[in-house]
Amino acid sequence: MKTNQTANFIGEPINRVDGVLKVTGQARYAAEHTSTMPQTPLVGFLVASTSAVGEISHLDTSQAEKAEGVQAVITHKNAGPLKAFGKPDDEGRFTQSRAVLSDTHIRHYGMPVALVIAQTLEQARYAGSLVEFNIDAQPAQLLHKANQASDVPESLDGGFEPDVETGDKPSTYSDGFAVDVQYTTPSQISAAMEPHATIAHFDGEKLTVYPSVQIIASAVQALATTLEMDAENIHVKSPFIGGGFGSKLGLHYDAILACIGARYLKRPVKIALSRRHVFYNSPHRGHSFQHMQLSCDNQGKFQSIAHHSAMPKAKGYPFAEATGAGARVTYSAEYIKSTHRVKNADTPLIDSTRSPGDAIGSLAFESAVDELANKANIDPLTFRLNNMPKVHPVNGNRFTSHKLESCLRRGAEVFGWQRKSSAQPGKVIGHGVASAMRMNVLVESSAEVSMDEKGKITVLTDMTDIGTGTYTILAQIAADTFNTSVDNITVNLGDSQSPASSGSGGSFGASSTGSAVLKACEAVKSKLLSLLPKNYQNAQLAVTEQGVCVRQSHADSPQDTPLASLVDSSVFPIRELGAVSEDDTSDDEQYSCGAHFVEVEVDTLTAEVRLKRQYGMFSAGKILNEKTAKSQIKGGMVWGAGYALTEAIHHHTDSASFINPDFGEYHIAVNRDIAEVAVDFIDLPDFEASPVGAKGIGELGITGAGAAIANAIFDATGVRVRDFPITVDKVLEGLSKKAS
Amino acid sequence: MSTLKGPTLKGPTLKGPTASSQPKDGPSPTCMSINGVSYALPNDPRTTLLDFLHQNLALFGTKKGCDHGQCGACTVLVEGERINACLVFAFQLRGKAITTIEGIAKNDELNPLQSAFVKRDAFQCGYCTSGQICSSVALQKELADKTPSAVTFSENYSAREDISERMSGNLCRCGAYPNIVDAIEDVIALEPQ
């Protein structure tokens, strides 16, 4: 633990401060806050639509109401006042109404038709089966082919322009090489291990809600809008969240239904979505068609990069992802064009799923780049290094820092690029590489830090910890400022009564809220130092076993003077607010960078692909905790493996339902799918990005991770699969084609 | 299970913890023992062990990720063997001794696996962690008993692959798998061979 004057607590790979709570089962997630309620919560179970779009024409709840234990069956007839879904139009999507059971209209398959509330889950679930309903269904509109997507999206996630074009289009590829290919990626879902769940309770006008949500402040506003309430009367708490990955940025039907139920019955109501309900009642990522026309000269310099994306967009919901973002920024080229088109579809919500845009954009783009390198007969690593941009390739702006080249070079070195282990009989080994570029943003955020006279420090912010390690890094930032151990720091998160923060999402949480906490700590520190006599002005503060001390450096030994002997104890507690806004971040281009390297082994008879090693070198500014940062990046790489090899939602096109809405059939990577995963950082602060010097890492690990696997499979087998995921059947087909 | 009853919708089912006061060794025939405390079986035959822990006992350490035996979040130990608590009805466990994550640490001292999970950062959100830890406790016994896994009969498999295979019933969407295997390896290395 730090006792010396050179505070370097930020960055150290300390264990998570909430680790013991999590390994002993004591961390409390949304549906588990039953004992804080005045009465045992009643349990709600939703009855889901079996059609994708239409009007409820018949609804009979009488049998369900008579069932044992049932307290209420709520439908659009008795749900109480609700603002229409998606209103008001001028609000952002996380603060708009999320109404459900508000009218007879069904927007998608699996949407709630009724809510049964009983004393127990068993009773509610059984009674749910007694609700009779009929829906006058219309045919559902889905996106089947790329050319059906013809709408220009009003906005793209991340604030990207739907279309960009720069440079002169080369008229001929005669003196070089070109690829003209279409890649497809399937619908995917976050599938956080904790299903969306909420407990809600009304005490008179006052509403207390425990949802599982990544951003608290907008959740309060969404509830106020939806339930037509005053936001002042709403208290939201979410101290532990069992994974988010974008699926819990906003509130979903579990939260609204729990509130509707609690309002109706004046009793606490708990709703935990079943896994199947999660597939339909939380967002997923739409499938994509990505058409790429890439060309280079015979030296392997990019001439043109053209990327066209076609995806579905959920009807009535303003979200579209920027799959072309990577094509715009990763490599320099004479000509770059990137366009996005969508089709409004009758699907469950389509919204952010980890690393919107880049997760699937990189799958396709970094695979196509490999195809071009292969055509030009240039090593794919060399090809990438040949095309490093000095400035943003589209707008010519400078990068605050750009370490892609270093990541590729150093990463290749550590990984042992193209130094393959020898293959077992009947197997082939391949290496793959891919670049990762993920935009970085700083989001408005605030935090309060207080210190009492014993030197106990408390951090208050409505920031969340969705597994990212926020509790730990915020404690480290405070410990660093006050030369003390994280044991002296209490971090209080996920409570709407604390100052509003960025929340968790878009990789902005740590840098934004971390910077706000840093500023609040510094404010407390300067307040204390300002109370000291003149000759102490250059001193440091330190919180030791003796309490708060003023630390002066004399020769080489620090000398601590108890603060109590210098200032009156009545000044405590000292409480200061810290905040960051766009003024704290540069207008120049901000990106986190990375390079992925993969070794796969493919069985030449069965076409089974096994990962041997995944390695990544990343640059994301200052790393706030090396241990938790590596875990987060590794997690992203594990997602990359799922995206490359196993994950896909299959659509039933007639009913617009999902064929595989559960873990039995939607295959996220399991332990044995993954082998060695290793990560290193180029750990350099980027103070232009944020006051704490950090940039985003949450989405960086997945960006490019899957493409490196696809490229390794090609390297091993010569088989290029352009339809993700690369399942055994597709590799096998490729192998047999090559053999014949 | 000689006294299985057909489903009935009768009877109160919402009760607080009903620790029986009888000071004896094993659980009584109408009880099961959870972490050494005896509890009366629930009245509702539809109640799974997982829902019993949550609804009747307010023991929330065991998690529900799917309720269908597909994720392992609800893994607990029954007589030292791992099972999915969502796949067994509470009444089937009459007379059985169950250990949940709340019973893995002894006298406030973490099980070495729990410490290793913290040290190796073998979790992020923590939602799968109770199940992972219960699974790895059972895994140690399986290794000691030489219970085969799916890789046991393949050539040249490593101890790491064996652990990984045995832990594949426990999904982790945070992707902590490599760190989970590290943690388990650490603890196995400490054990007298």
Ligand code: FES
């Ligand atoms: S909750 Fe039991 S296996 Fe998923």
Ligand code: FES
């Ligand atoms: S730690 Fe989050 S699911 Fe495993």
